[in-house]
Amino acid sequence: MYLKTTTIGIIVIITFFSYNAKAQRADKILNAYINSNPSEEAYLQLDNNLYSSNDTIWFKAYVLANANPSSYSYNLYTDWFDDNGKLIEHQVYPIVQGRSDGQFAIPSVYSQQKIHLLAYTKWMLNSDTDFLFRKDIEILPHTAQTITPSKKETQKTILQFFPEGGNLVAGILNKIAFKATDQYGKPVDVIGVILDNHHDSIADIFTQHDGMGYFYLHPEKNTNYIAQYHTSSQDSATINLPSAQSSGIAMQVISQKDNKKIVIRKQDNNASTTTENNPPDTDYNQLHLLAEKDGIINYLSNINLSGIDNFETNIPIQKLSSGILTITILDQEWHPLAERICFIKAKDINFTQPNLSVITPNLQKKGLNTIQLQYDDSLPENLSIAITDGSIPIDTTSNIISYLLLTGQLKGKINNPAYYFEDTSKQKLQDLDLVMLTNGWRKYNWKAIVQGEKISNPYRRDSAYFFLQGSITDVKNKKKLPKEISFITNNKLSFSNNNFIVDKEGHFGDSSFLIYTTTKLTFHPTVGQRTYAFNFNKFSDPSFTKYPYSLSTSTSEILQKIQLGKLDHFKTTLQDVTVTSYKTTYANPIDSLEAPYQSPEFINAPALKNVYVMNQPILAAYGADFIGFLRAKLHMDIDVKPHSPYITPICFVNGQEMPIEAAFQTPIIDIVFLKYYKYFVGAPGGGGNGGALAIWTKQGFPSEYDFRTKNDNPTSFTMTGYTISKDFYSPNYSSSQNDNNAIIDQRKTLYWNPEINLDNKEHKNIQLSFYNSDIAKSYKIIIEGFRIDGTPIYIEKNVE
Structure with missing residues (x-):
């Protein structure tokens, strides 16, 4: 029937x-779980589609949680890999109102055909890693290459x-x-x-x-x-x-x-x-x-x-x-x-796109062009715009709309996903339904959710930005605490003095004090003859990366094993090494490994013994027995307190001198390499009879440490924070006497602006100007972004 x-x-x-009662209860349980465990996704727009070595790749990231601009995760991670799956650079950027922007400088001697980009939040790793944002980026060869036609494969x-x-x-x-x-x-x-x-x-x-x-x-x-x-x-x-x-x-x-x-x-x-x-x-x-x-x-x-x-x-x-x-x-x-x-x-896709018009087209050499965005919507929008030389082939088979609404939601490869959003014809809808029939992904374990089972998420979300936060205690009398402490910060951005209020429990911190790049912080006691212990906490680890990019056929099998917990320590410390340039040539391959970590005095000093941990199995067997680890690896009798026949060296952690008791709290698993110097010019008295022990960790320093300062001696340490977002350079040829006019302009990207805000009040019309290069005979404009409700925006226009 x-x-x-x-x-x-x-x-x-x-x-x-x-x-009815059961359905309502289930409805509340399901929605409550999904609201507390949102599904995040990230999409990145790049300024171009084709690059050369020594170019900079500029990007704008859009992060959504349950299809709305994400306020769930605060940090975006980007990993850049070469064709062999080797990590070139790991970066971290703050997410503000569901968006972030940054850049990656391609090494000047990079000779491979592609660079592979992986972008994600830490929370996204709790789901299937097939849904992390991935993009293969074409790199032009240094010189013209003769391509020999290969035998056609069946x-x-x-x-x-x-x-x-x-x-x-x-x-x-x-x-x-x-x-x-x-x-x-x-x-x-x-x-x-x-x-x-x-x-x-x-x-x-x-x-x-x-x-x-x-x-x-x-x-x-x-x-x-x-x-x-x-x-x-x-x-x-x-x-x-x-x-x-x-x-x-x-x-x-x-x-x-x-x-x-x-x-x-x-x-x-x-x-x-x-x-x-x-x-x-x-x-x-x-x-x-x-x-x-x-x-x-x-x-x-x-x-x-x-x-x-x-x-x-x-x-x-x-x-x-x-x-x-x-x-x-x-x-x-x-x-x-x-x-x-x-x-x-x-109808939300088709009726919310701003109108783009070219006010002043000028394809002459270094000609000034002006475009206009006209906005007629009740919801604010945030956009990024890339204008490229029209002779560069730009892949438009995928865009922010097709990714956020389609390919970012499905496993497997979808051919030309942008096709399905070109119009709303009946044919397109029928073709799109074929995609739905041949793809699928079950996101939720409904039974476990309804029955209230605790579902484990191995990765906690980044619930805050990277800022300095910690606590201070008086070693001898815990009740006597300073009301204020002072830190001098020194990094590539600034050198400044910062004061932190200490509460009655000894806690201090300032959420507006974000940590950028490698920052050295020096504490100066504000109260006289006392010994203080510091414990510094970072909400997240900016060196964090879990899944190495692999081009092998066994990638899915490896990821599956990691997800099942069979390879919890699959990540080696080598993957956390950030290589920012290939300009320096090292006679010894080990030197190239050490260089990103060490200052010149450590590199130049002749070490008596070296230990490199990254190519060895995880040394969990040592547990917290740091001294046992050192004795086994250095083949020396070392101890915290000097007594015969033991050696007590002066200690350095990541280049900063530290009391030996604090240095020996370094988690063994965090060590990249360590060196023992019989004599070291950077140590008091050359290290004395005990010599000097230098330890370098993969994270700059572990997430928690007990730093101590006695009397009026300052205590210094370093933290690794956000990657610095730089400004895109746009030349100005307005003056005929400008020195730039004599330079041959061969830019591939004519204009890049990652932050265009259109609101429902003042910015109804926005005009943008840029100068043409000396070689572009046409240009392509691509604008992407989203409305405040998460609706994706995509505009494409060719000017010839």
């Missing part, structure tokens, strides 16, 4: 009220089948989508038939768009089905379809103007085949129907299929914004039985 809509309405009402066709809802169920009608690609993920057109056990043709298959299509099948029990197909360049081939399970739920979603029509078909034979989506003894009569979008449960109802095999209902979508809606059918115990993603294409 196939129920009509009017009858279904009565059943839904009766069913809903019979489970095309291999990979054909995959996707029953709508997830499972192929015998005895009922199933809609089955398919996707055909070559070995590189590019779409392939196929045509063929579906054959049963008797080799009878029961369905035709043919590509409808980009290697994708669908067909209907009514599979029988104990029957195997194969697809026989061919491509334009390949002879006929066959492949097995997924096996049909004897019992289960098949779901079909039909798009309507204001609704998603849900058709549910049930097959219950009591001899259910146990699968991941269908545990044994599954009850297919009492079901939950749930729809989630952007971290909000938009629809939740209970369905009773007792005595019926087919069911229809509508999920209203007229008030939803553009994006992916996930529809899930679950049993009474909240096990998922079927799931389908579908796309909602609302």
Whole structure:
């Protein structure tokens, strides 16, 4: 029996009220969990698409949480890798109102073909790492290269089948989508038939768009089905379809103007085949129907299929914004039985784009150009703009709209995702639904959430910016504390004196005092003859990076093992080494490793013994036995207190002299390398009979330390903070006597501005001016950003 809509309405009402209390409780639990565990994503716009060595890559980052500008994470991490997967530089930038910007200087002697960018927040690593932002950036070679044509590789066709809802169920009608690609993920057109056990043709298959299509099948029990197909360049081939399970739920979603029509078909034979989506003894009569979008449960109802095999209902979508809606059918115990993603294409994308016009085009050498953005919206917008030489091929197959609404939400490769957002034609909507049918990702463990199980997130979110915070205690009399302490800070940005108020518990800090680059802080006691102990806390570790970028075929396997906790120490200390330049050539390869850490006096001093930790197994076996570790690695009798036959050296941690008791608190796992000097000019008396021990850690210094200062001697230490965001240089050729006019201008990026704010008050029209280069005969303008509600903005314009 196939129920009509009017009858279904009565059943839904009766069913809903019979489970009303449970549904409301589940609704609150689900929404509360999602609100406290938002799904974050990041998108980066670059100033260009093609670079040379010694160029600077400028970027603007947009970070969203549940499709709104993120206020959840405060820090953005960017990792830059070479073609071999080696980390070139690790950076961290503050996120303000869901956005950040920065740059990466390509080393002057970089000779590889690409640089690979990975961007993420720490919170994003709790989810599938396939959803971190990744981009491969083309690098022009130093000299013209002769490319020898390689032997053409034979095309291999990979054909995959996707029953709508997830499972192929015998005895009922199933809609089955398919996707055909070559070995590189590019779409392939196929045509063929579906054959049963008797080799009878029961369905035709043919590509409808980009290697994708669908067909209907009514599979029988104990029957195997194969697809026989061919491509334009390949002879006929066959492949097995997924096996049909004897019992289960098949779901079909039909798009309507204001609704998603849900058709549910049930097959219950009591001899259910146990699968991941269908545990044994599954009850297919009492079901939950749930729809989630952007971290909000938009629809939740209970369905009773007792005595019926087919069911229809509508999920209203007229008030939803553009994006992916996930529809899930679950049993009474909240096990998922079927799931389908579908796309909602609302009017928000097409009617919120600012108008871009070129007021003064000037393609003469060093000509002045003026463009205008006209804004007519009730919500503020934040944008970034890149204007590039029109002769440079810019990849426009992906943009902020297609990434945030589509590719950033799905696993696997999607060919030309921007195509689906060029217009709202019926054809585009049908093609986009094929993408939905052939992709999917289950974000949530609904059963665990509803039952209140504690779901472990190994990475805590960055809930604050990197600022100085800590506590101070009087070693001899803990009740006597200064009311104020003073620090001198010295880094690339400034040299200044900063005072911090100390509360009655000894805590101090200032959230407005952000730490940038490598900063040296020196504490000067403000009270006389006392000994103070300091404990400094950083909310986050700016050296943090977990997943190395790998180009090998085993990447997914490695990440899976890490995620399962089987390789907790997969990260080596080498990955935290930040290489800012390749200009210096070192005779000894070890010197190139040490140089980023050491000042000249350490590099030039002849060390008696060296220990490099990064290429050894994790030394957890030593635990907190730092002295045992030193004795084993240096083969010397070292101790904290001088007594025969032990040696007590002068200690340095990351170049700063430190009491030996404090230095020996260094966590062994944080050490990159250490050196022992018999005589060291930087130590008092050359180190005396005990010599000098220098320790360098991968983080500059561990997240917590006990620093002590006695009498009036200052205590110094260093912290590693945010990467400095620089300003893009735009030349000014307004004066004929300007020295810049004589320089040949060959810029690839003519203009870059990461911060354009359009509000609903003053900035209704904004004009921007820039000078052309000496070689550009045309230019391309690309503007990206989002509204305050998270709606993405994309504008593209060519000027010739």
